[in-house]
Amino acid sequence: SQQGEEDPQALSIQEGENATMNCSYKTSINNLQWYRQNSGRGLVHLILIRSNEREKHSGRLRVTLDTSKKSSSLLITASRAADTASYFCATEMGQAAGNKLTFGGGTRVLVKP
Amino acid sequence: GAVVSQHPSWVICKSGTSVKIECRSLDFQATTMFWYRQFPKQSLMLMATSNEGSKATYEQGVEKDKFLINHASLTLSTLTVTSAHPEDSSFYICSASVPTGVRNQPQHFGDGTRLSIL
Numbered sequence: 349s350q351q352g353e354e355d356p357q358a359l360s361i362q363e364g365e366n367a368t369m370n371c372s373y374k375t376s377i378n379n380l381q382w383y384r385q386n387s388g389r390g391l392v393h394l395i396l397i398r399s400n401e402r403e404k405h406s407g408r409l410r411v412t413l414d415t416s417k418k419s420s421s422l423l424i425t426a427s428r429a430a431d432t433a434s435y436f437c438a439t440e441m442g443q444a445a446g447n448k449l450t451f452g453g454g455t456r457v458l459v460k461p
Numbered sequence: 462g463a464v465v466s467q468h469p470s471w472v473i474c475k476s477g478t479s480v481k482i483e484c485r486s487l488d489f490q491a492t493t494m495f496w497y498r499q500f501p502k503q504s505l506m507l508m509a510t511s512n513e514g515s516k517a518t519y520e521q522g523v524e525k526d527k528f529l530i531n532h533a534s535l536t537l538s539t540l541t542v543t544s545a546h547p548e549d550s551s552f553y554i555c556s557a558s559v560p561t562g563v564r565n566q567p568q569h570f571g572d573g574t575r576l577s578i579l
């Protein structure tokens with residue numbers, strides 16, 4: 349079953365704008381990960397944020413984590429047409445849970461040139 | 462580094478056929494691999510955890526006799542969909558993480574296999 353939800357389910361923006369998507373989850377986690385999926389392809393890892401971290405950056409990506417609210421956000425700045433993809437958050441509860449990932453529902457992002 | 466290769470990428474076959482999907486870690490040894498199923502415009506649902514040298518661990522509701530998993534080596538896990546029917550049509554994806562012994566490692570995904578049963 350899915351750990352949580354992502355919001356919005358779909359997002360359409362112009363190139364150059366920022367895209368923000370949110371992820372909520374239900375249980376305590378070891379870390380939260382964001383992945384990107386192009387249509388018909390596998391997932392590409394973007395950022396992993398540990399439960400004791402609050403914010404992380406990688407290039408044009410910024411991820412926040414609020415464990416008290418059980419939520420995370422992914423911000424893509426200065427979006428490009430090539431950023432068009434589905435974005436998924438996934439939570440990992442650690443070795444005791446077999447290092448399994450539980451995915452959110454995903455956000456489909458369309459960046460218009 | 463950390464490349465996971467999945468084969469085939471696309472399969473179309475008749476109802477009743479058994480289909481084998483391979484997942485290989487190309488540049489690392491994976492003691493654990495994961496198999497997911499994804500329906501169109503939906504998220505990934507974990508089907509099972511594949512453990513090298515031992516039986517797979519299946520998620521609740523996944524038929525182990527329908528979805529046979531074999532992890533015979535540290536670089537190869539296979540998923541066999543036995544006697545496939547149209548409702549088994551889906552996108553199947555595998556993943557593995559590099560066993561560095563360090564916690565908090567991402568998973569590396571194959572490119573998926575689109576299975577269409579006629």
